[in-house]
Amino acid sequence: MTRWRQPSILPGFGLTLGYTLLYLTLIILVPLAALVWRSTGIGWSAFWALAFDQRTLLALRVSFGAALIAAAVNVVFGVVVAWVLVRYDFPGRRLVDAIIDLPFALPTAVAGISLAALYAPKGWIGQIFAPLGIKIAFTPLGIVIALIFVGLPFVVRTVQPVMAELDREVEEAAATLGANRFQTLAQVVLPMLVPAILTGFALAFARAVGEYGSVIFIAGNVPYVSEIAPLLIVIRLEEFNYAGATSIACIMLIISFCMLLIINMLQMWSRRRYSNV
Amino acid sequence: MSEAVSRYRDPAGESPTWRVLLTLVAVAFLAIVVILPLITVFYEAFRKGAAAFFEAFQEPDAIAAIRLTLTVAAIAVPLNLVFGVAAAWAIAKFDFRGKTFLVTLIDLPFSISPVISGLVYVLLFGAQSYLGPILKSQGIQIIFALPGIVLATVFVTFPFIARELIPLMQEQGTGDEEAALSLGATGWQTFWYVTLPNVKWGLLYGVLLCNARAMGEFGAVSVVSGHVRGLTETMPLHIEILYNEYNFAAAFAIATLLALLALVTLALKTLLELRYGDEIAAGRKH
Numbered sequence: 001m002t003r004w005r006q007p008s009i010l011p012g013f014g015l016t017l018g019y020t021l022l023y024l025t026l027i028i029l030v031p032l033a034a035l036v037w038r039s040t041g042i043g044w045s046a047f048w049a050l051a052f053d054q055r056t057l058l059a060l061r062v063s064f065g066a067a068l069i070a071a072a073v074n075v076v077f078g079v080v081v082a083w084v085l086v087r088y089d090f091p092g093r094r095l096v097d098a099i100i101d102l103p104f105a106l107p108t109a110v111a112g113i114s115l116a117a118l119y120a121p122k123g124w125i126g127q128i129f130a131p132l133g134i135k136i137a138f139t140p141l142g143i144v145i146a147l148i149f150v151g152l153p154f155v156v157r158t159v160q161p162v163m164a165e166l167d168r169e170v171e172e173a174a175a176t177l178g179a180n181r182f183q184t185l186a187q188v189v190l191p192m193l194v195p196a197i198l199t200g201f202a203l204a205f206a207r208a209v210g211e212y213g214s215v216i217f218i219a220g221n222v223p224y225v226s227e228i229a230p231l232l233i234v235i236r237l238e239e240f241n242y243a244g245a246t247s248i249a250c251i252m253l254i255i256s257f258c259m260l261l262i263i264n265m266l267q268m269w270s271r272r273r274y275s276n277v
Numbered sequence: 278m279s280e281a282v283s284r285y286r287d288p289a290g291e292s293p294t295w296r297v298l299l300t301l302v303a304v305a306f307l308a309i310v311v312i313l314p315l316i317t318v319f320y321e322a323f324r325k326g327a328a329a330f331f332e333a334f335q336e337p338d339a340i341a342a343i344r345l346t347l348t349v350a351a352i353a354v355p356l357n358l359v360f361g362v363a364a365a366w367a368i369a370k371f372d373f374r375g376k377t378f379l380v381t382l383i384d385l386p387f388s389i390s391p392v393i394s395g396l397v398y399v400l401l402f403g404a405q406s407y408l409g410p411i412l413k414s415q416g417i418q419i420i421f422a423l424p425g426i427v428l429a430t431v432f433v434t435f436p437f438i439a440r441e442l443i444p445l446m447q448e449q450g451t452g453d454e455e456a457a458l459s460l461g462a463t464g465w466q467t468f469w470y471v472t473l474p475n476v477k478w479g480l481l482y483g484v485l486l487c488n489a490r491a492m493g494e495f496g497a498v499s500v501v502s503g504h505v506r507g508l509t510e511t512m513p514l515h516i517e518i519l520y521n522e523y524n525f526a527a528a529f530a531i532a533t534l535l536a537l538l539a540l541v542t543l544a545l546k547t548l549l550e551l552r553y554g555d556e557i558a559a560g561r562k563h
Contacts, residue, residue, distance in 0.1 A: 004373055004374045004375075005371060005372060005373035005374065006371070006372040006373070008370070008371055008372075008451070009455060009458055009459075010370050010371070010451055010454055010455070010458070010464070010467075011458075011464035011467075012366060012367075012464050012468070013367060013370075013371050015363075016363040016364070016366040016367040017367035017371075017373075019359075019360070019363045020360065020363050020364040020367050020368075020379070023360045023363075024379075024382060024383065027428070027431055027432055027435060028382070028385055028386060028432065028435060029382075030401070031397035031398055031400075031401050031432070032385075032397055034397055034400045034401040034406075035393070035396065035397045035400055038400050077302075077303070077306045077310075080299055080302055080303050080306070081303040081306065081307065083299065083303075084299055084300050084303040084304075085303075087290070088296055088299070088300055090300055094547075096303075096304065096307060098543055098544075098546075098547040099307060099311055099312065099543075100307070100311070101543055101546065102311050102315065102539065102543060103311065104486075105486075105489050105493075105538075105539035105540075105542045105543050105546075106314075106315070106493070106535070106536060106539040107492070107493025107494070107495060107512075107513050107535045107538075107539065108391075108493065108495045108496070108513075109493070109495040109513035109514075109516050109517055109532075109535075110318060110493070110513070110516065110532040110535050110536055110539075111314060112495075113318075113516060113520050113525075113528055113529065113532060114314040114315070114317045114318045114321070114529075114532070115314055117317055117321055117525070117529075118313060118314055118317045123317075124313065124317070125309070125313070148310060149310055149311070149314065152310060152311065168289055171289040172289040174289075175289050181290075181291055181292070181295075184289070206388050209390070210388075210389065210390025210391065210392070210393070211390075212390065212391055212392050212495065212496035212499075213391070213495035213496050213499075213513070217517075217520065229390075230390050230391075230392040230393075230496065231392075233390075233392050233393070233396060234392055234499070234500060237396065237399065237500065240405075242400065242403075242405055245396060246396075246400065249390075249392075249393045249396050249397075252390055252393060253389065253393060256388045256389055256390070257388075259388060260381070260384075260385075260388045263388075264381065
C-alpha cells in the first residue's frame with residue numbers, strides 16, 4: 001500500500017487540512033456547484049438559446065475582443081517597462097517600480113470614475129482627441145483603455161523576475177560573435193522571455209475578460225455595442241432573469257477554467273525551460 | 278584616457294540614445310496609464326473647493342458606507358487570515374497527494390469574474406433559490422444584507438493570504454519546527470513561537486493586500502448588496518450612486534479615501550519588500 005502522505009513528526013495535519021477543505025468547500029465549491037446545478041435545471045435547448053442570443057454573443061465579443069487588444073498593448077509596453085526597470089538605472093526608478101502595482105491596489109470603482117473623467121470629451125485626455133473626431137470614453141475604445149490599466153501589472157510582474165535572472169554572458173557571447181544589439185535582443189533575449197511574456201499576456205487577458213468595476217463607468221454600456229458580458233449578467237439579474245444570468249455566467253466560467261488550464265501549462269513550460277538556468 | 282573611457286560602450290547593452298528613448302517611452306506610458314488617473318481622483322475631488330470636499334463626508338449615507346466597509350473588512354480579513362494560516366500549514370509543512378490540485382482550487386477565485394462571485398451567492402441564498410423560502414421562514418436574510426456582502430468579499434479575497442504564506446513556508450522547510458518539537462515544545466508552542474515569528478512579515482504583507490481588496494471590492498458586492506442607501510452600501514457602491522447622480526465632487530471625495538488606502542497599502546508593501554525582502558515570498562519574485 002502506498003501512503004497518500006509522507007510521514008512527519010509535525011502535528012496538526014488533520015486539523016489544518018480538514019479546516020482548509022471545509023472552508024474551501026463552503027465558500028468556493030458549494031456556491032460554484034450551485035451555479036452549475038442551476039444551469040442544468042434550465043434545460044439544454046433553453047440554455048443554448050439564452051447563452052447564444054444576439055445580445056449575449058455581442059457582449060462576449062466586446063469582452064473578449066477588448067481584453068485581447070488590451071493584453072496585446074500591455075505586452076508591448078509592459079516588456080519595455082520591465083526591461084527599463086531591470087536593466088537601467090535612473091532617478092526615481094524605485095518609485096516607478098512601486099507605482100506599477102497601483103492598478104492592483106486601487107479599487108476598481110475609483111479607477112472607473114477617474115478614467116471616465118479623464119477620457120470624457122471634456123477631460124484632460126479626451127479634449128485632445130475630441131477635435132480629431134475621436135471619442136474614447138463611452139465607446140469600445142474606452143473599454144480597452146480601462147482594461148489596459150487593469151492588466152498592466154500582470155505583464156510587468158511576470159516578465160520582470162525572469163528578465164532579472166537572464167544570464168548576461170549569453171548576450172556578451174552574441175555580441176562577441178558579431179551580432180549587433182538588435183539581433184541579440186530579437187534572436188537571443190526575446191526567445192528566452194517568450195514563456196514569461198505569454199504567461200503575463202494570459203494573466204492580463206483572464207483578468208480583463210471578467211473585469212467589471214473599472215469598465216462600466218467609461219464603457220457607455222450601449223447594448224450590442226459597448227456592453228461587456230459581466231454587465232449583461234448584472235442586467236439579467238436586475239430583470240429577475242436568473243436563467244439568463246446563469247447561462248452567461250456558465251459560459252464565462254468555462255472559458256475562465258480553460259484560461260486557468262492554459263496559464264498553468266504555460267507556467268509549467270516556463271519552469272521546465274528555466275530549470276537548467 | 279578620459280576620452281577612451283567616455284567612448285567606451287557596453288557591447289552587451291543598448292546605446293545611450295536607445296536607453297534614454299526606452300526609458301522615456303516606459304515613463305511616459307506609466308504616466309498616462311497609471312499616474313494620470315490617480316491625479317485625476319484628487320483633482321476632481323477638490324475642483325469644487327475644499328468645502329464641497331469635506332461636505333461629502335458629513336452626509337449620513339457616506340458615514341454609513343464607510344462604517345459598513347470597515348465592518349465587512351473586519352470580518353472578511355480575519356476569516357481569510359485563519360484559513361490562510363491553516364492552509365499554508367497543511368500544504369507547506371506536509372507532503373501529500375493532490376497538493377497541486379488543492380493549490381489550484383485555492384487560486385480559483387482569482388480567475389472568476391467578480392460579478393460571478395456575487396451571482397453564485399444570489400443563486401444559493403436568494404429568494405428564488407431552494408434555500409430562499411427556508412431562510413425566509415427563519416427570518417434570516419443573507420442576500421441584500423450584511424452576511425451576503427461579507428460572503429462575496431470573502432470569496433474574492435479568499436486566496437490572498439494563503440497564496441503569500443504557502444511559498445514562504447515551503448521555502449523555510451520544517452527544520453525549525455522539528456527542532457522545537459524534539460526539544461519538548463508542544464505543537465501549539467511550536468507554531469506560536471517558531472513558525473509565526475518566521476512568517477510574520479509575509480503574513481502582514483498578505484493581510485495588507487487582502488484588506489485593500491476587501492475594502493475596494495465592487496463587482497461582487499454590487500450583485501449581492503441590493504443598493505439600499507445607508508444600509509447595504511459600501512464605499513465603492515456609494516461612489517457609484519453619487520457618480521450616477523452626477524454628484525461628481527462627492528463621488529471623487531469618497532474616492533480619495535479609497536485612493537489613499539491604495540497608496541498607503543503600496544507604500545507599506547514597498548517598505549516590506551525593501552526591508553524584509555527575504556522574509557516575504559513576494560520579495561523574492563522581483
